[in-house]
Amino acid sequence: MNIPKEIIITEVCPRDGFQSLPEIISTEDKIEIINQLMNCGYSQIEVTSFVHPKAIPQLKDASEVLNGINRRKDVKLRALVPNLKGLERAIEAxxxxxxxxxSATDSHSLSNANRKTFDAMKEFEPLVTRAQHSSIIVSGSISxxxxxxxxGDVPIERISEICKRYIDLGIYDISLADTTGMANPVKVKRIVGQIRDLYPELKFSMHLHNTRGMAFANAVAGFEEGITDFDSSVAGLGGCPYAPNASGNIASEDIIHGFEEMxxxxxxxxxxxxxxxxxxxERFPVYSNSFILKAGKCSDLHLAPKCQEKIG
Amino acid sequence: MNIPKEIIITEVCPRDGFQSLPEIISTEDKIEIINQLMNCGYSQIEVTSFVHPKAIPQLKDASEVLNGINRRKDVKLRALVPNLKGLERAIEAxxxxxxxxxSATDSHSLSNANRKTFDAMKEFEPLVTRAQHSSIIVSGSISxxxxxxxxGDVPIERISEICKRYIDLGIYDISLADTTGMANPVKVKRIVGQIRDLYPELKFSMHLHNTRGMAFANAVAGFEEGITDFDSSVAGLGGCPYAPNASGNIASEDIIHGFEEMxxxxxxxxxxxxxxxxxxxERFPVYSNSFILKAGKCSDLHLAPKCQEKIG
Structure with missing residues (x-):
């Protein structure tokens, strides 16, 4: 394989992992976990989402969490913002x-954000202006x-139009999200290859869910198409709303281990x-989904048994 | 991707899946399950292993199972045989x-078969002769x-020597087994590429375990190197002896779904x-490991919610 020698993993557990847990984690615990994650070598952590507290009560302490953690210059802190009010809170924090x-489709956009895809993009304009005013980097996403x-499948023409409008907004950093684990390596290579050729000025990252067991294969497919920036969640926290107990985010330890092995x-x-x-x-056994936590690393070798009982 | 349009999936649950279950399944139930599997369109099923009954009590009824199932001309039945006695039973059945x-390594070979790799290969000679005499196809494997x-890693020189000795034995059909899930896509492409170039006369298949979440990515890597023959186990039955609760065989429904999606x-x-x-x-919840059984197929679309509650 002719492949890059390094990648960036963005830890999203404090946002995507925590928001899917039914049990409220205390602000102190969130701060403690994020502080631990900041000491792992991550260059970027998605720490929270500045959504309305009623929409995701788990993240209502977003500002307190950001105020409480020990900042490090070498770790960029990213947050989701749904609107101008959320952006103001994010800037203040x-x-x-x-x-x-x-969302790539209108139906998903309506169910997630109460407006169609291109209507939502129009509302991004003042956010981009406001963020630039405070020198905050703005990235986009396509769920x-x-x-x-x-x-089902999203037509390439629609994906292309979304990319074009992101460029018009001045957003060049775009997360390609396999929100419910419907990607496969052939589809990833086709879509990433097409939009990369159409818009070489865009920088793509991937946000992969392991809902159907293909997340690592999809990461490798994206990687082979030049993507070197992947989200993941420690312990694989973060489920799938459509399938109880189904896997959500690819576990950080699984994707880190896999790429390092490669x-x-x-x-x-x-x-x-x-x-x-x-x-x-240990704390959230039902919501964690991780291979490495169960099996250990490839490099954890075992002692060979000394002899075998003779049979027959 | 420049890839073949079809692959062969060999169902190994009746052998690899059942042998890892602590609870004995009745002969009748085994026959019933194999009969059901034979109606799914598989061209090949690994039905059992003719090992010593004391080694794997679960498979002691190998002959009865083979006698009881409804044969189909379009489904080849494969069995594992460890020695001449097992081969005689297999031929009779x-x-x-x-x-x-x-096993590729002496330590694994000693722990699994009480003899080193090349000593084990020497004992294959009379088996090949006997099988040819009964027009039974013999395939090899490299665990x-x-x-x-x-x-840890197996030197390519050793893998190459094993391939050479298989050719000397007249065995050209070889299963590459990632027995404890230590492969990764880069390693798969390197090893498969090297031995395919060295021995173009050999036909390789892959037996993949999902111990560390990379089985599907490894299948795709092998597929891109020209392998079109994969083992899998329905419901993902078949664990990993080194890690309780860790995933074993890639689930048939996961690999079939993944490739069909591609x-x-x-x-x-x-x-x-x-x-x-x-x-x-349902019967063996602790021992099954399957994504599709939890999440459903990609093509199982959901009804979009009609409206969303207004927040704030």
Whole structure:
């Protein structure tokens, strides 16, 4: 394989993982977990979402969490913002980056944001202006890009139009999200290849869910198409709303381990991530989904048995 | 991707899945499950292993199971045989193919078969002669080829020597087994590429375990290197002896679904496999490991919610 030698893993457990948990985690615990994650070598952590407290009560303490953590210059803090009010809160809390949520299909956009895709994009304009005013980096996203649970495949023309409008907004950093795990390696290579050729000025990252067991294969497919920036969640926290107990986010320890085994550097201390994952798995056993926490790393060799009982 | 349009999936649950279950399944139930599997469109099923009954009590009824099932001309029945005695039983039971088990490393071979790798291969000679005499197809295997839990990486020189000796034995059909899930896509492409170039006369298949979440990515990597023959186990039955609760065989429904989503035909009725998988999962919930049984197929679309509650 002719592949890059390093990738960036963005830890999203404090946002995507926590928001899917039914049990409220205390602000102190969130701060403690994010502080631990900041010491793992991640260059970027998605710490929270500045949504309306009633929409996601778990994240209502977003500002307090950001105020409480020990900042590090080498770790960029990203937050989701749904609207101008959320952006103001994010700026006040001192995030480095904000990410705008957008669905590839109208039906998913209506169910998630109460407005159609291109209507939602129009409302991004004042947000981009406001963020630029405070030197906050704005990234975009395209949820359900590899398949929508309501509409199925998304036409490439529509994806292309979304990319074009992101460029018009001045947003060049776009997360391709397989929100409900409907991607496959062939589809990833086709879509990523097409939009990369159409818009070489865009920088794509991937947000993968392991709902149907293909997340790592999809990451490798994206990687082979030049993507070197992936989201993941420690302990695999973050489920799938359409299928109880189904896997959600690819686990950080699984994607870090997989790429490191392939000879690709992440700059992250896998053993530290595993320790954090074990604690989370112990606390939220039903919501964690991780291979490495169960099986250990490939490099954890076993002692060969000394002899075998003779049979027959 | 420049890829073949179809693959062969060999169902191994009746052997690899059942042998890992602590609860003995009745002969009648085994026959019933194999009969159901034979109606799914599989062209090949690994029905049992003719090992010593004391080694794997679960499979002691191998002959009765083979005698009881409804044969179909379009489904080849394969069995594992560890020695001449097992081969005689397999021939008497009327299998179409036998597979010889071999470990890539001496430590794994000693722990599994009480003899070193090349000593085991020497004992294959009379088996091949005997099988040819009865027109039984003999295939070989190389367990732990992508990594040994005792020794780690296996040198390519050793893998090459094993391939050479298989050719000397007249065995050209070889299963590359990632017995404890230590492969990754880069390693798969490197090893498969090297041995395919060295021995173009050999036909390789893959037996993948999802221990560390990379089985589907490894299948795709092998597929891109020209492999079109994969083992899998319905409901993902078949665990990992080194890690309790860790995933074992890649689930048939997961690999069939994944490849079909990629536009690759398997000839298998996925819905029928899912039904069998659901029944097995219900009976052995702790031992099954399947994404599709939890999440459903990508094509199972959901109804979009009609409206959303206004917040704030």
């Amino acid at each position: 001192g995030v480095d980056k904000v990410k705008l949520m957008l 359900v890009i590899f398949g929508c649970p309501y509409e 000879g690709v550097q992440t700059g992250i201390d896998l053993d530290k991530v595993i320790l954090i994952g074990k604690a989370l798995q | 009327g299998v179409d193919k036998v597979k010889l088990m071999l 732990v080829i992508f990594g040994c839990p005792y020794e 536009g690759v035909q398997t000839g298998i009725d996925l819905d029928k496999v899912i039904l069998i998988g659901k029944a097995l999962q």
